[in-house]
Amino acid sequence: MKAALLYGPEDLRIEDVKTPVCKKEEVLIRVHGVGLCGSDIRTIIHGHHRLEYPQILGHEIAGEIVEIGEGVKGFSPGERVYVSPLVPCYECPACKRGWLGQCENLTVPGTTIPGGFAEYMIVTEDIIKKGQVIKMPHDMSYEEAVMTEPLSSVFSCQEYANVTLGDTVVVIGMGPIGCLQLELAKLRGAKRVIAVEPSRIRLEKAREFGADFIIDPFEVDPVKRVREITGGWGAEVVISANPSTKAQGQAIKMACKRGKVVFFGGVPKGEMTLIDSNFVHYEQITILGHFGYDHMQNARSFDLIADKKIKADRYVTHVLPLEDAMKGVEMAKSGEAIKVVLKP
Ligand SMILES: [Zn+2]
Ligand SMILES: [Zn+2]
Secondary structure: OEEEEEEEOOEEEEEEOOOOOOOOOOEEEEEEEEEEOHHHHHHHHHOOOOOOOOEEOOOOEEEEEEEEOOOOOOOOOOOEEEEOOOEOOOOOHHHHOOOHHHOOOOEOEOOOEOOOOEOEEEEOHHHHHOOOEEEOOOOOOHHHHHOHHHHHHHHHHHHHOOOOOOOEEEEEOOOHHHHHHHHHHHHOOOOEEEEEOOOHHHHHHHHHOOOOEEEOOOOOOHHHHHHHHOOOOOEEEEEEOOOOHHHHHHHHHHEEEEEEEEEOOOOOOOOOOOOOHHHHHHHOOEEEEOOOOOHHHHHHHHHHHHOOOOOHHHOEEEEEEHHHHHHHHHHHHHOOOOEEEEEO
């Protein structure tokens, strides 16, 4: 079968590899959609500390069941499924506290085991047994299903920050995550959502996802502009979904008294964010870090997409063959694409 293997930073190769054989407790799927995630892009460019090279990347996976191990029950060939990729160990201190997204020993297709950047993929026993293979309704496309993974993180983030009725929410960074943040915040009852993004194409796109105001931080001072829009008060929740330390520092200054600031996106290793700590002190700002999600948040995100409450198809601006994975990386980096989905 055809697969995209990462041999090291900036060394992604399309190769013919042996189609994996389905064991007794496993399922083999034909991958029909695999999302190119921001984390995949980072891994392709910089590598990943938990990755064993060469590895087949891809953790936002949807496909059709083609083979079922004799020990597996409840599935049939031909069924279309979404595979939720993060498998917690249920044994580490984080898992014992119920924080499955923070598991210290996560098994992840595309990182610790082969992922979906291939024509076929094995769905392992623990993924099946933990209920992480979800059957797709007939009117759900593979592209929509793939969006469950990024939405799960966003869903978890907004539960954590408790985005609620009447809030003003600022989102900095209009990648697929940022756009999902806008749409979900509106669903949770935010009265006003503000998008901050330097790429003009992405900024205009943000309006389609519900942005009431858009701010180009290279054109105007985004902190001042948020204060203007909110009559001087600031935003109840500010989400920094981008890799800039400067944006993180600005996010804090956009928050209202007792406001919450979420650092969602990772920043380049070793870089430090400059924080006005007096502002945090006097205004009683809460700074939250956020990463990951658990299987319940994943299941509910899947339902939001299946029920068309989140219109996932609008995020997928480009569907490319596996061979064009690097082209997809460039398109996502340049801001030309919102979400790229590969079709192996
Ligand atoms: Zn992802
Ligand atoms: Zn664990």
